[in-house]
Amino acid sequence: xxxxxxxxxxxxxxxxxxxxxxxxxxxxxxxxxxxxxxxxxxxxxxxxxxxxxxxxxxxxxxxxxxxxxxxxxxxxxxxxxxxxxxxxxxxxxxxxxxxxxxxxxxxxxxxxxxxxxxxxxxxxxxxxxxxxxxxxxxxxxxxxxxxxxxxxxxxxxxxxxxxxxxxxxxxxxxxxxxxxxxxxxxxxxxxxxxxxxxxxxxxxxxxxxxxxxxxxxxxxxxxxxxxxxxxxxxxxxxxxxxxxxxxxxxxxxxxxxxxxxxxxxxxxxxxxxxxxxxxxxxxxxxxxxxxxxxxxxxxxxxxxxxxxxxxxxxxxxxxxx
Amino acid sequence: xxxxxxxxxxxxxxxxxxxxxxxxxxxxxxxxxxxxxxxxxxxxxxxxxxxxxxxxxxxxxxxxxxxxxxxxxxxxxxxxxxxxxxxxxxxxxxxxxxxxxxxxxxxxxxxxxxxxxxxxxxxxxxxxxxxxxxxxxxxxxxxxxxxxxxxxxxxxxxxxxxxxxxxxxxxxxxxxxxxxxxxxxxxxxxxxxxxxxxxxxxxxxxxxxxxxxxxxxxxxxxxxxxxxxxxxxxxxxxxxxxxxxxxxxxxxxxxxxxxxxxxxxxxxxxxxxxxxxxxxxxxxxxxxxxxxxxxxxxxxxxxxxxxxxxxxxxxxxxxxxxxxxxxxxxxxxxxxxxxxxxxxxxxxxx
Numbered sequence: 162x163x164x165x166x167x168x169x170x171x172x173x174x175x176x177x178x179x180x181x182x183x184x185x186x187x188x189x190x191x192x193x194x195x196x197x198x199x200x201x202x203x204x205x206x207x208x209x210x211x212x213x214x215x216x217x218x219x220x221x222x223x224x225x226x227x228x229x230x231x232x233x234x235x236x237x238x239x240x241x242x243x244x245x246x247x248x249x250x251x252x253x254x255x256x257x258x259x260x261x262x263x264x265x266x267x268x269x270x271x272x273x274x275x276x277x278x279x280x281x282x283x284x285x286x287x288x289x290x291x292x293x294x295x296x297x298x299x300x301x302x303x304x305x306x307x308x309x310x311x312x313x314x315x316x317x318x319x320x321x322x323x324x325x326x327x328x329x330x331x332x333x334x335x336x337x338x339x340x341x342x343x344x345x346x347x348x349x350x351x352x353x354x355x356x357x358x359x360x361x362x363x364x365x366x367x368x369x370x371x372x373x374x375x376x377x378x379x380x381x382x383x384x385x386x387x388x389x390x391x392x393x394x395x396x397x398x399x400x401x402x403x404x405x406x407x408x409x410x411x412x413x414x415x416x417x418x419x420x421x422x423x424x425x426x427x428x429x430x431x432x433x434x435x436x437x438x439x440x441x442x443x444x445x446x447x448x449x450x451x452x453x454x455x456x457x458x459x460x461x462x463x464x465x466x467x468x469x470x471x472x473x474x475x476x477x478x479x480x481x482x
Numbered sequence: 483x484x485x486x487x488x489x490x491x492x493x494x495x496x497x498x499x500x501x502x503x504x505x506x507x508x509x510x511x512x513x514x515x516x517x518x519x520x521x522x523x524x525x526x527x528x529x530x531x532x533x534x535x536x537x538x539x540x541x542x543x544x545x546x547x548x549x550x551x552x553x554x555x556x557x558x559x560x561x562x563x564x565x566x567x568x569x570x571x572x573x574x575x576x577x578x579x580x581x582x583x584x585x586x587x588x589x590x591x592x593x594x595x596x597x598x599x600x601x602x603x604x605x606x607x608x609x610x611x612x613x614x615x616x617x618x619x620x621x622x623x624x625x626x627x628x629x630x631x632x633x634x635x636x637x638x639x640x641x642x643x644x645x646x647x648x649x650x651x652x653x654x655x656x657x658x659x660x661x662x663x664x665x666x667x668x669x670x671x672x673x674x675x676x677x678x679x680x681x682x683x684x685x686x687x688x689x690x691x692x693x694x695x696x697x698x699x700x701x702x703x704x705x706x707x708x709x710x711x712x713x714x715x716x717x718x719x720x721x722x723x724x725x726x727x728x729x730x731x732x733x734x735x736x737x738x739x740x741x742x743x744x745x746x747x748x749x750x751x752x753x754x755x756x757x758x759x760x761x762x763x764x765x766x767x768x769x770x771x772x773x774x775x776x777x778x779x780x781x782x783x784x785x786x787x788x789x790x791x792x793x794x795x796x797x798x799x800x801x802x803x804x805x806x807x808x809x810x811x812x813x814x815x816x817x818x819x820x821x822x823x824x825x826x827x828x829x830x831x832x
Contacts, residue, residue, distance in 0.1 A: 176625030179592055185622040189608060196610050290606040295667065298572045298600035299623035302592045476576070 179301040186296065186309025190283045191316060200279060204321065207271040211325040214264050215332060217254035221247070256333035256340060257347050258355030258364065258438040261326055265368050265434055269427070272321045272372070276380050277397040279317065284310050284384035285393060303475035307381060314377035323369030330365060356439045367437025375430050375460050382467035385474045401427050412449070419449040426463060429456035525550050526597075526675050526706035527571055527589075532580035534566055541566035543730035544580070549675075549708055553701045555717045556710040557822060558727030564710045565603075567727065568677050571708065572600040584675055596624070599668035603679040605660050609653035613644055613663045616652060617670055624671035638666040643692060657684030665693070676700065678709045682716045694719055714822070726822065734821075741821055748815075748824045749773050750793075755783025755810035756801075765800045769793065783810055 194200050224247050253263045287293040287310075296306050334341045343349065346357035355361070379400070387393045408424040411417040422428050428450075435445055436453045525548035534541040542563040558564050569575040570582045573589045587594035607616055617638055621631035639645040642662040655663065661684055668676060681697075682690050697720055701707055711717045717724070718738075725735040734741045756762050759782075766772045766786060774787035801808060814820070 174627070174630065176596065177627065179625070181625065182623040185619045189611070189619055192615075193608055193610060291602075291604050292607055294574060294600075294602050294604060295607070295620065296623065297574055298595065298598070298602070299620065300592050300595040300625060300671075301623055 176300070179305045180308075182299070182301045182305050183309045183312055186306060187312035187316065190310060190313035193286070194279055194282050194313070194317065197279075197282065200275065203271065203275045203278065207268060207275070207321045208325070210264075210267055210271060211328070214254060214260065214325075214329055218256065218329075218332065218336075221254050255347075255353050256329065256336075257353035257357070258361060258440060259353065260329065261361070261365055261368065262431075262435055262438055262440065264326055264329065265322055265372070266431055268322050268325065269372060269431070272318055272376070273397070273401055273427070275317065275321065276314065276376060277394045278390065280380050280384035280393040280397070281388065281390040283313050283317075284381050285388035285390070288385060288388045297475070303472075307471050307475065310381050311377040314380050315373040318373050318376055319369055322372055323365065326365045326369065330362060360439060364438035368434035371430055371433045371437065371460075375426070375464060378464045378467045378471075379426070382470050382474075385471060409447075413447065419451045420455065422451055423455060423459040426460065429460050432456040433460065526585060527708065528583040529567070529570070530580050530583070532570060532577045532582055534570060534575060534577045540730050541575075542570070542577075545730075545732050546580075547725060547732055547735060549706055549725075551701070551704045551706045552723065553697060553707045553709060553721035555721050555724040556708055556727065557712075557714065557717065557724055558733075562727040563730040564727050565679065566730075568600070568602075568679055568708070568710055571675070572598055572677050574600075596671070597674045599671065599673035599676045601664045601668040601676070601678045601681055603683070604664075605657065607652045607660075607663070609651065611652055612649050613652055613655065613659070613666075614639065614648035616663060617648070617666050620667040621670045626671070634670050635666075638670040641669060641696065642666045643689070658686055658689050661685050661693075662689070665696075674704075674706060676705055676707045678707060680711055680713075681709060682711060682713055690716065738821060749787035749789050751814040752786050752788060753778065753783060753810060753812045753814060754786060754808070757807040757809065758804070759783060761804055762800070762806055765804065766797075769796055771796065785814075 253259045297303060340346050340357050342358060344356050344358040344360045347353040347355060383396050384393055387396055405425040405427060408422050411421040412419060432450060432453055433456055527549040529545045529547040532545045533543055556564050570577055571589055573595050576590045582589040584594040585597045614635060617635040618631050621634045626634055639648045642665050644662045665681060682693060685693060697707055722738045724738060726733045763775060763784060767775060771788045771790045771793040772786055773789055776785045778784055
C-alpha cells in the first residue's frame with residue numbers, strides 16, 4: 162500500500178472541459194454493448210441486408226450483360242424487354258436515391274430492433290445499477306452524460322446505416338467516377354432518377370443524421386424512463402409499431418387526412434430522409450403524405466419533449482437511485 | 483454549528499432513553515479513538531439551513547453544518563438523512579431550501595465537483611470492465627488527458643493496493659476489492675473533500691488497517707474526509723469527531739468526549755480496579771459525583787456511575803492520597819455507540 166504516493170506527482174496541468182467526458186462515457190457504453198453476442202447476431206442480420214445491396218448491383222450488371230449478349234433467353238421474349246423489366250425490378254440496386262431510400266428504410270427496421278434490445282444495456286442499466294452516480298459525482302454536467310449516451314446510440318445507428326450506405330456509395334464510385342463527379346449522372350444517362358455526386362452523398366449523411374438525432378434522443382429518454390429491456394421493448398413497439406398501424410388505419414382505411422401519418426414517427430423520419438435524398442413529395446409512397454415541414458415539426462416536438470424529460474430525470478436521479 | 487464546538491440539538495436529547503446494558507468484556511477490547519489532526523480555519527464543506535424533501539418525505543431538515551479538513555464521522559440510524567447529506571455534498575441532489583457549498587462553490591455545480599471525491603455505498607459497476615479501465619474512465623471524466631488519466635489511475639490503484647489485480651474484470655471482484663476500486667475512483671483526481679459512504683464495509687481486518695492508515699494520512703495532509711459508517715468501532719479508530727444525524731437533523735456534532743460531557747443526564751459508567759478495592763470504594767462513595775457503585779461479578783474491581791466533570795480530578799487525588807495501585811480504569815460509555823444509544827435511543831441498524 163503506497164502511502165508515500167499520496168499527493169503523488171501533483172497535477173500541474175489544466176483540467177479539460179467537461180465536454181471531453183462525452184467520449185469516455187460513450188466508449189464505456191459501446192464497450193458494454195460490443196461484448197454482447199446478441200448485438201453481433203443482430204448486427205450480422207443487418208449486414209446481410211447490406212450484402213444483398215452490395216452484391217445486388219453486381220448481379221444487376223451481370224444479368225444485364227447476359228441478356229444483352231443473348232446468353233439468357235426466356236422463351237420467345239425479346240432480350241431487351243427482359244433487360245428493361247429486370248432493370249425496373251432491381252432498379253433499387255443501381256446506386257440512385259432509390260437505392261439509398263430502400264436501404265435506409267430496410268436497414269432502419271433492423272436498427273429499430275437492435276435499439277429496442279440494447280437500450281437497457283446502453284442507458285437503462287446505469288439507472289438500474291445506479292452506476293449513473295459515479296458519472297454525476299464527477300466534474301461533468303448532466304448534459305455531458307446525456308450527450309455521451311446519445312453519442313453511443315448514434316454510433317450504433319451509423320454503424321448499421323450510414324457507414325454501409327457510404328460503402329455502397331463508394332462501390333458505385335469505383336464503378337464509374339462520373340457517379341461522383343456528375344450530379345446529373347442518372348438523368349443524363351437515362352440510368353435512373355434523382356441526383357448523384359455530392360448531392361446524393363449529402364443526402365446519405367442527411368438521412369443518417371435524421372435517424373441519429375431522433376432515435377438517439379428518443380431511445381435515451383425511453384431507456385431512462387423504463388430502464389429494463391422488456392418495458393423498453395414494449396414502449397418501443399408501441400411508438401414504432403402500434404402508432405404506425407394506427408396511423409395507417411386512420412389515413413388509408415378511414416380516409417383521415419395525411420396529417421394523421423405524423424403519429425408514425427418512423428414515417429416522419431423517413432420523410433425527412435427522403436427529402437435529404439432529393440425526393441419530391443409526390444414521389445413518396447404510400448400517399449398521401451404530410452408535407453416535410455410538418456414531419457420535421459412533429460419530430461422536433463417529440464425530441465424536445467424527450468429532452469425535457471431527460472433533464473428532469475437527471476435532476477431527480479437521486480430519488481430513484 | 484461547526485466542528486470546533488460540540489453542540490447538541492434539543493430534539494434528540496429530550497427523547498433519549500436510558501442507556502442499555504453493554505458487555506464489559508466488549509468494552510475492554512475497544513481501541514481508544516485516535517487523535518485527529520487539529521482543524522484548519524476554513525471549512526471545506528458548508529451546509530446552510532439545508533432542507534431536502536423527497537415528495538412528502540423529508541430527507542434533511544434545516545441542517546447547518548461546517549466540515550473542516552480532517553476526518554469527520556457521520557453516524558445515525560437508517561433513514562436519518564446521512565445518505566441525503568452525502569448526496570447533497572456530492573452534488574447529486576439539490577436542496578429545496580438553503581445551500582451547500584464546497585470550497586465556496588455551489589455543490590450542485592459541476593465546477594464544485596472538481597474538489598469532491600465521492601465513494602458511494604454501491605457495489606455494482608460495469609461488470610465487464612476491468613478495474614483499471616474503470617478508474618481510467620473515471621479519471622478522464624475528471625478532465626485529465628488520456629495519458630494523464632492512465633498515470634493517475636495507476637497511482638490511485640497502487641495507493642489502494644489494487645495495482646496487481648486491476649486487470650481483472652470487475653465481475654470477479656470481492657466486496658473488499660470493490661471497496662478499494664471505489665476508493666481509487668474517488669481519489670483519482672486528488673480532491674479536497676472526500677465523501678466516503680461505508681468505506682470499510684466488507685474489507686478484511688488487514689485491509690481495514692491499511693485503509694484507515696490511508697484515511698489518516700489523507701487527513702494529515704489536509705484533505706477533508708466525511709465518513710458515513712455503521713461500523714462504529716472502526717469509525718472510532720478513525721476519528722473522535724462525529725456528526726450524529728437523527729430524523730433529518732444534526733442531533734449533535736463535535737468531539738465524542740465533548741458530546742458525552744454535554745449529556746449530563748446520563749451518568750458515566752466506569753470500571754475500576756486497584757490493589758485495595760474496599761478502600762477505594764469507601765472513598766468514592768464519599769464523593770457527590772458518584773451516584774452508584776456495584777461490584778463486578780468476578781469480584782475484581784467494581785463499576786461506578788458518576789456525574790459531572792470533576793470526578794477524574796478527585797479520583798486522581800484519592801489515588802495519590804491513599805497511595806493506591808490502580809490496576810484497571812475504563813470508561814464504558816463514551817464510545818460512539820453509547821452516545822448514539824443515549825441520543826437516539828438505540829444503535830444504528832445496518
